[in-house]
Amino acid sequence: MNTDWLSHQWFTPETLKSFTWENQLFLYGIILTPLLIILKNLIRRYRSQKVPVALEENELKPGTGAWLRVIPDFLLLLTLSMLMVALARPQKSNEKVEQWTEGIDIMLALDVSQSMEIEDFQPNRLNAAKNVAREFIQGRIQDRIGLVIFSGDAYSLTPLSTDYKLLYSYLDAIDFNMIDTRGTAIGSALAISINRMRESDSKSKVCILISDGESNAGNIDPITAAELAAGYSIRIYTILVGKEGLVPYGKDLFGRPQMVPNTVDETTMRKIAEIGNGEFFRVTDNQALQKVFKQIDQYEKAEIRETRFKDTADFYHIYLIWGLLFWVLWIATKATFITSILED
Numbered sequence: 403m404n405t406d407w408l409s410h411q412w413f414t415p416e417t418l419k420s421f422t423w424e425n426q427l428f429l430y431g432i433i434l435t436p437l438l439i440i441l442k443n444l445i446r447r448y449r450s451q452k453v454p455v456a457l458e459e460n461e462l463k464p465g466t467g468a469w470l471r472v473i474p475d476f477l478l479l480l481t482l483s484m485l486m487v488a489l490a491r492p493q494k495s496n497e498k499v500e501q502w503t504e505g506i507d508i509m510l511a512l513d514v515s516q517s518m519e520i521e522d523f524q525p526n527r528l529n530a531a532k533n534v535a536r537e538f539i540q541g542r543i544q545d546r547i548g549l550v551i552f553s554g555d556a557y558s559l560t561p562l563s564t565d566y567k568l569l570y571s572y573l574d575a576i577d578f579n580m581i582d583t584r585g586t587a588i589g590s591a592l593a594i595s596i597n598r599m600r601e602s603d604s605k606s607k608v609c610i611l612i613s614d615g616e617s618n619a620g621n622i623d624p625i626t627a628a629e630l631a632a633g634y635s636i637r638i639y640t641i642l643v644g645k646e647g648l649v650p651y652g653k654d655l656f657g658r659p660q661m662v663p664n665t666v667d668e669t670t671m672r673k674i675a676e677i678g679n680g681e682f683f684r685v686t687d688n689q690a691l692q693k694v695f696k697q698i699d700q701y702e703k704a705e706i707r708e709t710r711f712k713d714t715a716d717f718y719h720i721y722l723i724w725g726l727l728f729w730v731l732w733i734a735t736k737a738t739f740i741t742s743i744l745e746d
Contacts, residue, residue: 424491431486477732484725509595513613515553552591554583554619587620592627614644616667628677638678
């Protein structure tokens with residue numbers, strides 16, 4: 403027979419606080435139980451016969467047996483209290499939540515050309531883009547994400563993956579020396595992103611293109627690449643970073659910011675987004691870039707489905723057993739020779 407119920411741990415405050423109570427109202431019955439017992443004794447005393455005693459008042463002292471009179475009432479109190487606890491139904495629940503989604507395929511195409519070193523963003527355009535890309539990845543659930551980097555050439559840094567820790571490590575490692583060829587091959591970056599997603603059966607396929615310059619390298623025209631993406635139902639968001647005109651780039655001999663001219667091709671980036679059924683964004687500082695990524699994050703949300711498993715264990719039987727034990731002891735005090743002692 404299982405004797406776990408014998409442990410005193412069932413009555414410690416820590417254990418009682420750990421329970422949830424199915425019928426919490428019964429716990430208030432524990433407060434009323436002593437009042438009912440007191441009322442019972444008052445009624446009993448009122449109805450009992452009064453016998454004259456031929457003794458002086460100072461000779462009427464309670465004997466040791468008088469203290470035994472409280473035993474039945476104490477056992478009855480414990481019995482009823484345990485019954486109230488059992489009726490309140492103490493429980494412990496372990497709820498598990500499983501979230502799943504069909505997910506979205508997202509390719510991040512990031513410009514690493516030398517112009518991304520310009521410091522109109524803090525600390526520069528590339529690092530600002532990397533920071534918001536990391537925040538974007540952190541907000542996804544079960545979406546497959548890949549990285550493409552481009553300058554004069556383009557290549558796939560990581561395939562589509564849900565291993566976000568791996569993505570973070572590759573994202574942190576991106577720098578300006580990863581591609582030797584100078585220039586900005588936007589069309590090639592789009593082509594590689596398309597190649598990574600063209601055989602995907604995901605319901606939503608997205609390419610986020612981040613660049614600050616004009617497409618002047620690569621072996622495929624950006625507009626042609628955008629049309630190819632549209633044929634594969636790949637939506638393209640284009641983000642043009644940086645200001646036009648004089649922008650800070652490096653320091654002069656005296657440590658002052660060195661200003662250099664900068665041009666952008668907004669027309670082409672806007673046309674790519676239009677063909678790709680996406681949206682074009684123009685950003686000129688870190689805050690605007692963060693806002694754009696948050697906006698795209700809201701656009702491309704997959705439906706998250708949730709399954710909850712609730713494992714509930716009842717412990718009322720523990721207190722019911724204790725209640726029966728106290729009830730048996732209460733009956734014993736009413737049915738043995740102790741009764742005569744208690745009644746005198």
